[in-house]
Amino acid sequence: MASAVPAVSMVGITKRFPGVIANDQVDFEAASGEVHALLGENGAGKTTLSHILTGLYRADEGTISLHGKPVAFTSPREAIDNGVGMVHQQFRLVSRFTVAENLMLGDRRGAGRHFRIDPGAVDTQVRDLGERYSLGVDPRARIWQLSVGEQQRVEILKALYQEARVLILDEPTAVLTPREADLLFATLRQIAGEGRTVIFISHKLHEVMAVSDRVTVLRAGKALATVQTTDATAQSLATLMVGRDIKPVTREGQARPDSPPVLEVEDLWAEGDRGITAVKGVSLTVRAGEIAAVAGVSGNGQRELAEAITGLRPYTKGSIRVKGKPVRAGDARSAFEAGVGYVPEDRLGTGVAPSLSIAMNLALKSFRNNCRGPFLRLGPMRTNAEHEISTFEIKASGPDQQTDYLSGGNLQKVVIAREFSASPSVLVAGSPTRGLDVSAVEQVHSFLLRAAENGTAVLLISEDLDEILALHDRIFVMYEGGLSEMPPGASVDEIGLRMAGQAAGAPPA
Amino acid sequence: MNNSLLIVLIASGIAYGTPLLYASLGELLAERSGVLNLGVEGMMLVGAVMGFWTVQRVHTSAGIALTAAILVAALAGAVMASIHAFLVITLRASQIVSGLALTIFAGAAGLSSYLGNDLNLSDAPARHTFHAVFPASMQRWSVIGPIVFGQDILVYVSWACVIAIWLYLSRTRPGLNVRSVGESPAAADTMGINVTSYRYAHTLAGGAFAGVAGASITLAITPQWVNGITGGAGWIAIALVIFAFWRPELCLVGAYFFGALQALAPQLQARHISLGPTVLWTNALPYVMTIVVLVVVSSGTARSRLGAPAALGNAYAREER
Amino acid sequence: MRFTFERRLRQPGWLSLAVPVASVLFAFFVAGIVLLATGHNPLSTYRQLFDAAFLQTGSLNQTLIVATPLAFTGLAAAAAFRMKLFNIGAEGQMYIGAITGAAAGLYLGGNGGSSAFVIAAMVVMGCLGGTAWALIPGVLRAFCKTNEILTSLLLNYVAGLLLTYLIFQSQSYWRETKGFNASVFPTGKELPPSAVWPGWTIHVQGGITLPLGAGFAVAAAVVLWVLYKRTRFGFEAQVLGDSDRAARYSGVRVRRKILAVMALSGAIAGLGGASQVGDFAHSVDGDPNGLQKLGYGYTGIVIAALARYNPYAVVLVAFLMGGLENAGNTLQGANFPAGLVGVIQGIILFSALGGEVLIRHRVRIVRTKRGVAATEPGPAA
Incomplete structure (x- = not known):
């Protein structure tokens, strides 16, 4: 399988960012015809390494060669010309363009080469490629009209259209249902089978075990080992990846019909940013001490539901009672005064005012109660901030530090500290652990559990099924604006089908 | 017939609207690449003074002098825009404040006034001006005579520019690239499109257009140099881009509408017609109408959002963490 | 070789003073090149400038006269810009404040009110006038999402036309209709003595009068600082200025806040207009070549930016800029290039903006190994 000359060879790659070494003397090799997994926790340096390979970043030290020829990319253009394509975690698509226009962007070989462009010219190519790799998508559709899964197909098509010989995918399954993920794996195997190289970045062990030929494990910026997947076990990889035994949070999920209902949502309708109805008649009751977990592929109305409940988005019909x-x-203040806490999905943009101090962000909601007349009481505000920084183990230089200098995990702790200290009766959390490293994930999970133990009704919205399964009392699935509850003890497959819009038991389309 | 108020207003609306058209086309190019340049007024003024200076000082035939004047004005506008470009693209400064700074630097109390004074330009009318291209006999044709054939070369060139920019943006590869840079610089960058050069190029082109717009005032409409001669036209041009949903063909319609509004006051005075109670009302009409149209356009929130380039006003940096 | 900008993990305090100072020095340096290129001697020009601004007899008095309105417009800009509300209508709001303030002075002063009462009424009316004018873009922004930059700016032209109209094109309440001069050249009606704002004279440099308005400006700066740093209102304004979404998340009523900040900004500018009438002009100046030519509103933006929106710094910078403007006005024509002051101000603003980047980022010069993509011929150069 692995030929003599590796398709990709990176030697001694070092990349520093202010305050961190993202890659520290990393060696990495991938062969033609293999699916090579790059495994590591968030923050281990996987994305940085791939950005160096695609010319987005320049390594401070180290050399790269492709098929034995040394290269030093100074721009993504050169990487593309040398057959390196990447599907980024945050899609790099122009949402107002059509699929065909996105494909022609930066195209130097095909129809986009000419001065005059005709997006119609790539229609057949898009269709052919789509058929060959089971990546069907309408070339005339505009990106914003597509589902997240379809957008990912466009990204892969883009790389294939550019005739990439090395295809990198950064956490591609995060936006997919389990079934879609299986289809993607088949496509990746097919691509590798043609003699191309697929580099699959993930932090999920079972996916890596399922799809890859070899695995390189990164931890804290260093490459620890490269092993044949067949020689490894999930356990051995996990130990390598985390460097210590992980004690994943689990709990015995159970419905609590005896607890008093705290959050009651009835027939709720709300519109999304583009004025299209995003939440369609959602009804749900969460009781004290219960964790109601909402699964679903991103973009099915979860964010709008969370925002409607927390008062950030006006709802058009229905009722919410706390x-x-x-x-x-649409009145955030009345929502949190009624006891609704919110850990928003977008923590940097919504959860905090990024360039204000940590102390101010910790007081973002409580400052109104901490006043003498119109004047703020800065002393108590500061003392309180110091207290919370130590209670929630926020790593910061002090309460006056600017908030956006914090790492993702510490930023999330600021949000959680603020929301928890108000002792909310309802807590809505949107993807609270996305992008956090493993120890921060553990901490956030234990905070959520503690909140439930204290009698808070928790509404956890997440795209991460493992998280949902670990924390839930009840599981709901959101699909195209509608919410449905899974029966107790539902399997991953059943949940996955529901996430794809199919009722449990119905045959797959 | 040709003297009826409507025909005269349309014909002079086209003439008065031409500087607005050039300026708004330039701003459109810059904004389509994601760069908001609020310095249009200042760039126009520097273009106006430099174009005027060229005509006064270059002693050749009218044709050459005027051509040179337009080129000098374009260059001057582009030089002004390059300051803005450096600050907002390379140094990633606030586009709003930098644009305001450009207006102050180049504007009625700044460089344009410095040059106008220092080069002693305010004492004489322009030696050469742009005149109607077609013979007087054609201009006498009913209706289309004054409207279509009564214009100077700058008007006809501006029509060509509208078509060229429209084709450029919708049909060509660089046009596709610049739209992607304005919509999603990250996507463009990943596909190997040089975001920085595209933004520089279009910001500078925008400045050149603004320079020409300024010169078209001092060399065609009011052929003289007066400090602050643009009188807010640059700001109306910026507003025009919004009305036009960032589309060149609609810039043309908007520019002529506001041109006609500007022509309204003198035309009405000449005919001793009073519109509304006072002269104040007529004078303020272009400004007030701009505000009214802005409100109408921005109230239909969804529609205006459809037009604005998604990354307008945002600096792009690849390696920021 | 290329530049990269690395975010500073911590911003050294001295930079926030060094950058504005360096900006000013850099601006004089660049303007010096412009002067040389156009055949002027920069050193002697600058000497003239400083003499006329601060040193020669009567210059400080004159500088205060210019600095007072600049402090108001600078504070007006700082109050709004800090919240990312780009009110560039301080110019027009000042005109309207002058008109309403003058109306109060003419009316109440003419009817024999006590001086303190008349002045208080002028202050209130000036503030209200500026507020009303600023609320037009404010309401449009809050309820129709109309870009406040364009509307507030266009309203400056309308306010200017109104000012001219009241004195030159109509028989308004503000216009002097009696007397010989009035029939020759239209002027504004003179304020009665009880409506003229007092000043305190210090007997140096041939007498320097501290205008009452300058006192109001300093008071306004103090109020603004306390308001933004120490009150609930300021907390909410800071959050809103930083992130619109975080503000809504924290329960800020965004529309109300926009209206309040625009009203505040307009009130300060309007007070500047009242001071213009009460302290200095004693009548409404409708001349298009008078008040309108001075462009106090626009210079206010330069001042606010250079002061990094800190109200106390605004007052200080307004004084320095006032000197510059004053020198520009007095020297105009006499072998001194007009527009130079605007050029210098523009460059100061540009370099202050560029300097912001240095405060936030560390500049690194990276020597690039030029691309050796093996399948491609190496790029030229």
Whole structure:
């Protein structure tokens, strides 16, 4: 399988960012015809390494060669010309363009080479490629009209259209249902089978075990080992990846029909940013001490649901009650005064005011109660901040530090500290662990559990099924704006089918 | 017939609207690449003064002098825009504040006034000006005479520019690239499109257009140099881009509408017609109408969002963490 | 070789002073090149400038006269810009404040009110006038999402036309209709003595009068600082200025806040207009070549930016800029290039903006190994 000359060879790669070494003397090799997994926790340096290979970043030290020829990319253009394509975690698509226009962007070989362009010219190519690799998508559709899964197909098509010989995918399954992920794996195997190299970046062991031929494990910026997947076990990889035994948080999920209902949502309708109805008649009750976990592929109305409940988005129809009292539509202040806490999906943009101090961000909601007349009480605000920084183990130089200098995990702890210290009766958390490293994930999970133990009704919205399975009392699935509850003890496959819009038991399309 | 108020207003609306058209086309190019340049007024003024200076000082035939003047004005506008480009593209400064700074630097109390004074330009009318291209007999044709054939060369060139920019943006590869840079610089960068050069090129082109717009005032409409001669036209041009949903063909319609509004006051005075209670009303009309149209356009929030380039106003940096 | 900008993990305090100072020095350096290129001697020009601004007899007095309105417009800009509300209508709001302030002075002063009462009324009316004018773009921004930059700017032209109209094109309440001069050249009606704002004279440099308005400006700066740093209102404004979404998340009523900040900004500018009438002009100046030519509103933006929106710094910078403007006005024509002051101000603003980047980032010069993509011929150069 591995030929004599590796398709990709990176030697001694070092990349520093202010305050961190993202890659530290990393050696990495991938052969033609293999699916090579790059495994590591968030923050281990996987994405940085791939950005160096695609010419987005320049390594401070180290050399790269492709098929034995040394290369030093100074721009993504050169990487593309040398047959390196990448599917980024955050898609790099122009959402107002059509699929065909996105494919022609930066194209130097095919129809986009000419001065005059005709997006119609690539239609057949898109269709052919789509058929060959089971990546069907309408070339005339605009990106914003497509589902997240379809957008990912466009990204892969883009790389194939550019005749990439090395294809890198960064956490591609995060936006897919389990079934879609299986289809993707088949496509990746097919691509590798043609003698191309697929580099598959993930932090999920079972996916790596399922799809890859070899695995390189990264930890804290260093490459620890490269092993044949067949020689490895999930356990051995896990130990390598984390460097210590992981004690994943689990709990015995159970419905609590005896607890008093705290959050009652009835027939809720709300619109998304583009004015299209995003939440369609959602009803749900969460009781005290219960964790209601909402699964679903991103973009099915979860964010809009969370924002409607927390008052950030006006709802058009229906009602929300907290402890029996109605919450006014689109009034965040009345929502949190009624006891609704919110850990938003977008922590840097919504959860904090990024360039203000940590102390101010910790007081973002409580400052109104901490006043003498119109004047703020800065002393208590600061003391309180110091207290919370130590309670929640926020790594910061002090309460005056600017918040966006914190790492993702510590930023999330600021948000959680603020929301928890208000002792909310309802806590809505949107993808609270996305992008966090393993120890931060553990901490966030234990905070959520502690909140539930203290009698808070928790509504956990996540795209990560493992997280949902670990924390839930009840599982809901959101699909195209509708919410449905899974029966207790539902299997991953059943949940996956529901996420794809199929009722359990119905045959797959 | 040709003297009826409507025909005269349309014909002079086209003439008065031409500087607005050039300036808004330039701003459109810059904004389509994601760079908001609020310095249009200043760039126009520097273009106006430099174009005027060329005509006064270059002693050749009218044709050569005027051509040279337009080129000098374009160059001057582009030089002004390059300051903005450096600050907002390379140094990633706030586009709003930098644009305002450009207006102050180049504007009515800044460089344009410095040059106008220092080069002693305010004492004489322009030695050469742009005149109607077609013979007087054609201009006498009913309706289309004054409207289509009564214009100077700058008007006809501006029509060509509208078509060229429209084709450029919708049909060509660089046009596709620049739209992607304005919509999603990250996507463009990943596909190997040089975001920085595209933004520089279009910001500078925008400045050149603004320079020409300024010169078209001092060499065609009011052929003289007066400090602050643009009188807010640069700001109306920026507003025009919004009205036009970032589309060149609609810039043309908007520019002529506002040109006609500007022509309205003198035309009405000449005919001793009073519109509304006072002269104040007529004078303020272009500004007030701009505000009114802005409000109408921005109230239909969804529609205006459809037009604005998604990355307008945002600096792009690849390696920021 | 290329430049990269690395985010500073911590911003050294001295930079926030060094950058504005360096900006000013750099601006004089670049403007010096412009002067040389156009055949002027920069050193002697600058000497003239400083003499006229601060040193020669009567210059400080004159500088204060210019600095006072600049402090108001600078504070007006700082109050709004800090919240990312780009009110560039301080110019027009100042005109309207002058008109309403003058109306109060003419009316109440003419009817024999006590001086303190008349002045208080002028202050209130000036603030209200500026507020009303600023609320037009404010309401449009809050309720129709209309870009406040364009609307507030266009309203400057409308306010200017209104000012001219009241004195030159109509028989308005503000216009002087009696007397010989009035029939020759239209002027504004003179304020009665009880409506003229007092000043305190210090007997140096031939007498320097501290205008009452300058006192109001300093008071406004203090109020603004306390408001933004120490109150709930300021907390919310800071959050909103940093992130719109975080503000809504933290329960800020965004529309109300936009209106309040625009009103505040307009009130300060309007107070500047009232001071213009009460302290200095004693009548409404409708001349298109008078108040309108001075462009105090626009210079206010330069001042606010250079002061990094800190109200106390605004007052200080306004004084220095006032000197520059004053020198520009007095020297105009006399072998001194007009527009030079605007050029210098523009460059100061440019370099202050560029300097912001240095405060936030560390510049690194990277020597690039030029591309040796094996399948491609190496790029030229």
